[in-house]
Ligand code: HEC
């Protein structure tokens with residue numbers, strides 16, 4: 138009997154420790170869950186210590202409370218997984234901590250049941266009844282906690298944890314200013330209004346949540362009590378901005394006057410940003426006030442505020458898309474993009490006059506060429522598949538696997554001048570190419586407009602700048618999936634919707650690597666400060682069981698020479714993926730169905746030929762490609778979802794099409 142108590146005590150001790158361990162992390166994004174885990178942890182650890190001390194004497198209340206803290210917790214967890222989770226819109230994902238914790242609770246429960254059973258051994262008749270009572274105590278306890286959790290959830294809407302794992306579009310609310318301030322004077326004062334020479338109208342507002350609906354309420358005044366923080370933050374109090382006098386630049390500092398009831402006026406300097414700062418952006422003090430993180434959200438074409446980080450260029454961003462990052466030495470202009478569009482479609486840019494960029498990047502195929510690998514102007518084959526140019530403006534790195542190629546301007550010179558393999562074949566033909574272009578009157582006009590300050594604008598540097606500017610305009614965000622996300626529920630079929638749920642779920646892991654608005658972890662936007670360059674080995678090859686990939690492609694290993702980098706490639710965006718077959722860096726998978734089967738298998742087993750080897754066992758394979766089982770229906774659902782990422786309009790958009798055809802020459 139004691140041994141069972143010892144086991145249950147150990148089980149609950151472990152479960153309690155895990156609960157305490159995961160509590161702080163949850164607390165930050167799901168306070169209700171964090172608090173519940175902390176409470177469970179304290180109770181379980183407390184129980185196990187009590188049981189160790191007095192277990193020998195087998196107190197009755199200790200047995201019953203133990204049953205609830207073990208079996209009850211398992212029952213509660215099962216209910217949250219299969220029915221509904223209090224304070225959340227979806228179940229918590231199951232990870233190792235969960236499994237170990239539930240196993241420990243299960244062990245404690247079984248041990249306690251054994252203890253109960255031994256206790257009643259002598260009285261045979263009552264044994265079954267006692268076991269039934271013990272089990273139902275645990276079950277009912279779990280049910281009660283779960284039910285009351287569900288009942289009180291609606292009372293605390295701001296504690297609800299939303300699991301919007303991956304498709305979190307950068308949504309820009311209306312333009313607003315935020316700050317955090319502490320007043321250290323003696324008497325309270327009231328902020329009555331704010332004003333700035335740069336902004337026509339600034340009003341104090343608060344967003345409130347009633348019955349789950351957000352409303353903006355104007356604030357007459359805001360009281361500053363001494364030594365108390367007043368915080369204006371997204372989702373709460375804010376200064377609403379309307380009408381702009383002059384232009385705003387990203388990072389610009391705008392002075393704003395704060396007017397108080399006491400008659401005092403202070404000036405607070407706000408930094409214009411596109412997104413909430415992650416660290417401290419400024420700190421200042423003025424007349425008894427300490428001010429931190431005063432910032433304004435600059436939005437694109439909303440409420441008259443336009444971020445002019447790009448020298449006044451009007452991005453035609455798909456709804457909800459963030460501003461792309463643009464290098465300082467090549468700010469966007471409509472003129473450069475226009476010149477770049479002509480160059481992109483012009484075979485005269487290649488050494489022998491036979492191949493344009495568009496020869497390997499065809500609009501109808503989302504700017505791929507439909508081949509496993511491409512052929513250059515002189516017949517050389519490229520080692521890799523021509524990638525889609527959909528939304529490349531947001532790529533963190535360029536090409537399939539180069540952690541050092543961070544800007545388009547540096548990538549684009551490769552097809553122009555590269556000799557291994559020859560693509561455009563300009564090297565050795567520089568003068569011929571420039572002369573060809575110079576002789577065309579249209580280019581005389583286009584170059585002069587794009588580079589107005591320059592006497593001799595026909596340079597390869599300018600050609601690169603113009604091509605990059607054009608390629609940055611290739612933005613796609615009007616697929617059926619996008620329409621669905623904007624509220625048109627009919628845009629996605631039932632099947633595509635099921636596929637989307639699978640794509641986002643933890644079971645299939647896709648979203649870890651194909652995440653965010655561009656379906657690639659390898660994404661940067663104008664305001665990105667973190668330098669992340671993700672690459673993964675997905676188990677495509679394992680030549681000879683050594684982990685090697687099929688030559689000449691070995692992923693970023695080619696650059697870093699680190700063994701663990703073998704086979705690591707950039708996760709490509711999946712936008713327009715239905716148009717970009719064949720797939721993977723070497724075009725070695727022909728259909729989307731086959732790609733899905735490849736992930737289901739957890740890699741690719743090649744049984745014969747020079748690349749034979751079981752990719753599923755590649756030692757460098759990412760842990761996110763474990764394999765899974767799929768029904769035929771689920772496979773079709775996955776494909777339907779990937780097909781819903783096709784933006785037909787993008788493939789026909791006249792802004793991206795061949796200008797020589799459009800203008801009839
Ligand atoms: C011979 C076919 C071919 C030609 C011509 C060609 N490309 Fe490419 N392009 C490719 C291939 C193949 C890759 C992938 C390279 C790699 O991963 O090493 C690529 C990659 C790119 C990328 C990187 C995309 C990404 O997601 O990282 C851009 C941008 C690009 N090309 C633009 C251009 C431009 C602009 C031109 C004309 C100057 C051009 N390409 C000419 C075949 C071609």
Ligand code: HEC
Pocket residue numbers: 645646647648649650651672673674675677705706707708709711714717719720721722723729732733736759761762775
């Ligand atoms: C570990 C990260 C990771 C996970 C998880 C992952 N992918 Fe990928 N995906 C990649 C990488 C890297 C590539 C390119 C691999 C290569 O070319 O060698 C890729 C390529 C693809 C391609 C081909 C794209 C093209 O243009 O060639 C598709 C389609 C795709 N993944 C879909 C999925 C789906 C669906 C899932 C979930 C079942 C998934 N991926 C899970 C990293 C991942």
